[in-house]
Amino acid sequence: MSHHIVEAVGLSFSYPDGTRALDDVSLRIEHGESVAVVGANGAGKSTLLQHLDGCLAPTAGTVRVGDYPISKATLAAVRRSVGMVFQDPDDQLFMPTVFDDVAFGPLNLGLPPEEVEARVARALETVGAAHLRDRPPYRLSGGEKRAVAIATVLSMSPDVLVLDEPTASLDPRSRRQLIALLAGFAHTKIIATHDLDLALDLCGRTIVLQGGRVAADGSTAELLRDRERLEGWGLELPLRLQGCPACGGARITEGGGGRQ
Amino acid sequence: MTGLYTGALELGTLDAISRRDSPAHRLDPRAKLIATAAFLVTAVSWGRYEIFGLVPLAAFPLVLCAAGRVPFGFVARKLLIGAPFVLVLGAFNPIFDTAPRELAFGIEISGGWISYLSILLRFGLTVGAALALVAVTGMNPVCAAAERLGAPRIFVSQLALLYRYLFVLAAQVQRMQRAAALRAPGRKRPSLALFGSLVGHLLLRTLDRAQRIHLAMRCRGFDGQIPLLRAMRFGLVDAAFVAGWIAFFAAVRFFDLPELVGRLVVGAWG
Numbered sequence: 265m266s267h268h269i270v271e272a273v274g275l276s277f278s279y280p281d282g283t284r285a286l287d288d289v290s291l292r293i294e295h296g297e298s299v300a301v302v303g304a305n306g307a308g309k310s311t312l313l314q315h316l317d318g319c320l321a322p323t324a325g326t327v328r329v330g331d332y333p334i335s336k337a338t339l340a341a342v343r344r345s346v347g348m349v350f351q352d353p354d355d356q357l358f359m360p361t362v363f364d365d366v367a368f369g370p371l372n373l374g375l376p377p378e379e380v381e382a383r384v385a386r387a388l389e390t391v392g393a394a395h396l397r398d399r400p401p402y403r404l405s406g407g408e409k410r411a412v413a414i415a416t417v418l419s420m421s422p423d424v425l426v427l428d429e430p431t432a433s434l435d436p437r438s439r440r441q442l443i444a445l446l447a448g449f450a451h452t453k454i455i456a457t458h459d460l461d462l463a464l465d466l467c468g469r470t471i472v473l474q475g476g477r478v479a480a481d482g483s484t485a486e487l488l489r490d491r492e493r494l495e496g497w498g499l500e501l502p503l504r505l506q507g508c509p510a511c512g513g514a515r516i517t518e519g520g521g522g523r524q
Numbered sequence: 525m526t527g528l529y530t531g532a533l534e535l536g537t538l539d540a541i542s543r544r545d546s547p548a549h550r551l552d553p554r555a556k557l558i559a560t561a562a563f564l565v566t567a568v569s570w571g572r573y574e575i576f577g578l579v580p581l582a583a584f585p586l587v588l589c590a591a592g593r594v595p596f597g598f599v600a601r602k603l604l605i606g607a608p609f610v611l612v613l614g615a616f617n618p619i620f621d622t623a624p625r626e627l628a629f630g631i632e633i634s635g636g637w638i639s640y641l642s643i644l645l646r647f648g649l650t651v652g653a654a655l656a657l658v659a660v661t662g663m664n665p666v667c668a669a670a671e672r673l674g675a676p677r678i679f680v681s682q683l684a685l686l687y688r689y690l691f692v693l694a695a696q697v698q699r700m701q702r703a704a705a706l707r708a709p710g711r712k713r714p715s716l717a718l719f720g721s722l723v724g725h726l727l728l729r730t731l732d733r734a735q736r737i738h739l740a741m742r743c744r745g746f747d748g749q750i751p752l753l754r755a756m757r758f759g760l761v762d763a764a765f766v767a768g769w770i771a772f773f774a775a776v777r778f779f780d781l782p783e784l785v786g787r788l789v790v791g792a793w794g
Contacts, residue, residue, distance in 0.1 A: 314739075317743055319739045319742070319743065340745065343742070343743050343745060344745070347743075348740075350736065350739075350740055352736070354692055354733075355736040355739075356740045358688055358740065359684075359688070360663075360664035360684060360687075361664070367751075368741075368744055368746075368750075368751065369744035372744060372745030372746060372751060373745055400539070400664075400688075401688075402688065402691045402692065416744065417744075420744060420745075
């Protein structure tokens with residue numbers, strides 16, 4: 265169980281309407297790595313993520329998680345080790361109360377009630393949402409929903425966390441708290457995001473997708489500093505590496521970024 | 525379409541009321557569900573021309589609301605939303621059934637009008653009781669209770685999910701409707717063509733969302749059954765609640781209470 269590698273080989277996928285979303289994608293993510301998947305809208309980020317949890321089956325190629333190639337027979341085991349946080353928390357929180365929602369996964373794993381209770385309490389504690397436990401999910405704010413959605417996955421004790429746009433529609437403080445929370449996790453993390461500053465903060469490695477292909481795969485600090493290549497991929501410099509509008513547009517360049 | 529939206533808002537009120545605390549709220553959901561089921565069976569067990577026998581049954585929703593501090597006006601407003609259906613459905617009775625019948629005290633009107641009144645009364649009683657049940661219990665505990673009592677899990681999950689996503693759907697309808705209205709200033713309601721397009725979009729979006737929810741469930745090990753972890757305690761008070769109401773319904777059903785009361789009053793005078 266010490267090798268939670270995630271590996272895709274020659275992965276291609278076309279949607280039923282003929283749209284080719286992924287084209288011969290190969291990547292290997294090692295245990296404990298934190299990887300950002302970036303790219304313009306429609307580059308294939310969400311499609312790639314959905315393959316890592318067996319939500320979509322590849323048209324060609326294979327995906328391996330840990331020791332298992334993803335197939336019908338291994339799906340349950342794969343989903344136990346990969347925790348997927350969806351882009352829209354309303355899709356993820358379908359149970360009557362926050363408690364029920366966080367307990368949903370552990371109960372499906374067949375764990376005894378006391379263990380479920382303990383796991384729910386721990387997961388909610390971790391994301392700072394213990395006080396929301398008896399609330400219905402549709403009454404929560406955007407930030408609270410996001411935190412609870414992450415707790416629903418944590419309660420299953422996954423080895424790999426896959427997050428789709430975790431900071432979308434969060435206010436700056438909630439975003440900051442979420443980044444701090446994610447930074448504290450030892451899991452292997454795969455994060456699809458448009459928030460390149462988040463990638464700088466959390467991910468040592470970045471995979472750039474463009475038109476369904478891997479356009480670049482390397483160190484975040486290097487890739488996201490390269491203005492010309494970024495623009496070629498339909499992206500822009502992370503905000504903190506852009507010029508400061510208040511002090512006359514002076515541009516902070518080489519070496520100005522990095523971790524805070 | 526704005527009607528659906530306000531409906532959902534009121535649903536929020538129902539939700540809020542159901543989370544209050546009162547003697548009625550503290551009863552085991554199963555006790556309230558069983559009593560309500562007995563109530564419904566009693567209410568529909570009479571012949572089509574019954575009116576006065578039904579009246580004492582109103583005690584059940586009224587007591588439940590009073591004990592749960594549910595505002596009567598709120599329940600009455602909710603009843604009005606459903607009323608048009610029943611008003612129209614029953615309206616044919618007076619047309620087809622014109623044979624005269626005695627209402628009371630020798631007053632004769634056509635049987636159709638009597639059965640129409642009976643339908644309206646039963647509508648008020650049954651829907652009122654169901655609303656009172658949800659108001660003092662909450663939709664989700666009602667679902668959980670139904671499951672504990674042996675209702676098929678698939679129906680229970682359907683009901684729970686339906687209730688969960690009613691809010692999301694209502695918000696979506698409202699956003700679409702607002703977007704359409706803002707680009708058609710001066711138009712009171714959407715044209716039929718636009719309405720069709722909006723409803724079609726809503727259906728497609730709903731299907732998409734359903735698919736995403738299903739995926740989210742599968743990712744967390746869903747295998748067709750929704751597991752719930754919830755402790756319920758069926759105590760003496762709950763048993764007494766159920767037994768008391770069933771005894772009352774039986775008394776109302778098998779003895780003519782209004783007449784008994786009437787005779788008592790007359791007897792006291794005589």
